Amino acid sequence: MKENSIRRAVREGRAALGTGLKEFASRGVPWIIEAAGFDYCAIDHEHGAFDMETIANMASWFQATNVSAIVRLHKSFAHLIPGIL
Numbered sequence: 001m002k003e004n005s006i007r008r009a010v011r012e013g014r015a016a017l018g019t020g021l022k023e024f025a026s027r028g029v030p031w032i033i034e035a036a037g038f039d040y041c042a043i044d045h046e047h048g049a050f051d052m053e054t055i056a057n058m059a060s061w062f063q064a065t066n067v068s069a070i071v072r073l074h075k076s077f078a079h080l081i082p083g084i085l
Contacts, residue, residue: 039068
């Protein structure tokens with residue numbers, strides 16, 4: 001299983017550095033975010049332009065990097081949390 005980069009940062013005694021994503025869904029984005037030195041990326045479903053299929057694709061793309069993906073869901077989609085986990 002992939003190591004959680006946020007936990008790794010805390011264990012190393014440093015703050016986890018992250019960014020947010022609202023619009024751009026491309027296979028290359030996770031690699032760019034990793035190259036920039038970020039530990040995590042928050043994928044914004046609440047205010048972003050992503051549907052569930054795009055979020056699933058992005059989560060799998062982030063699996064290939066050392067960046068942890070966090071999904072922020074809109075409150076009306078709380079019933080989808082088990083499926084996303």
